[in-house]
Amino acid sequence: MIDMKDISKVYENGAMALDHVNVHIDKGEFVFIVGASGAGKSTFIRMLFREVLPSAGSLIVNGQDVIHMDRSDVPYLRRGLGVIFQDYRLLPDKTVTENVAFAMQVIEAPRRKIQHSVNAVLDIVGLRDKYKCFPSQLSGGEQQRVAIARAIVNHPALVIADEPTGNLDPDTSWDIMDIFKRINADGTTIVMATHDKGIVDSMKRRVIAIEDGHIVRDEAQGVYGYED
Template structure:
């Protein structure tokens, strides 16, 4: 599903974000990516959806070699990867339903399919009565649910979630985690970067810890392992 082979990333200013990363994530896994701030977690996540490219090494996602990918194939690969951000990144002038539908419009899905699928994911994220609202009319937790709906509307094989509970209170965070667990149960691979020790230690999943650009730990049913 996702494989990195001896991946290095050096930025133009000379800073090394990642050094010799080799990992494999199987289909249907739920993986936490943890580590100190500045350890390379964000770069690690961005490489999976080709927001960044490695300086050295190879990355395979859902059967595609991202380094050998032709430019015209990038949109096809990205439609199979849903991305969830800490700051939601919703379009403020579009309604909830329009924000979700937009992800299907960019891949030129048929209008009838867009309406049907948008309604389905709104129900899944428990926002079926909020489709005509605008993001500014929603709570932070509701906005994150919209972001999740947008990420899954194209039935991606993988979801990359970068601190999806970072701006949420504890109760709302647990609601988001239960939703992500349900999506994972339905067959979607989830890779989630987080600083939330309670979530990692309670919902015991695989933990990949990155320190100074390298994999320091890779444990099934692991713990967070850092002090706040």
């Protein structure tokens, strides 16, 4: 699903965010990316959907060459991915249904299919009864569930989550992780950057630790391994 070879990223200000990183992630894996702030986690995550372009190396995501692709092909790369952020990034003047449907509208999906798919994903995240609510009427956890619904409504092969539980209390975080587990159980690959020691330690999934732009640890059933 992801094949990263000798990837480096140097920002314009000279900061080296990643230094010759090699990672291979198979289809169906559930991978945590851990590390202190500024270690290169965020760069790693953002490269996967080509928000950040690597300076050197080769990167294949979902069968597509991220580095050498045409600018005009980037949308098609992203259609195969679902992206989730710490701050949800919902549209405040759209309802739950509209926010989720938006992801299908902008890729010009047929209207009947939109209705059907939106209902299906709202069932998955357990928000069917709140479909008419606006984001401001929802709790943080509910908003993140809407964001997850939006990320998976186009059936991506890979879901990329950048600190999805960063703004949530522990109980709510666990609800969110349950949803991710279920999505993963359906065969969707998940790559998640997180600071949440409790979650990483108890999930017993693959953990990739990044420090100063290097991968310092890559364990199949890893733990968070930091004290913070």
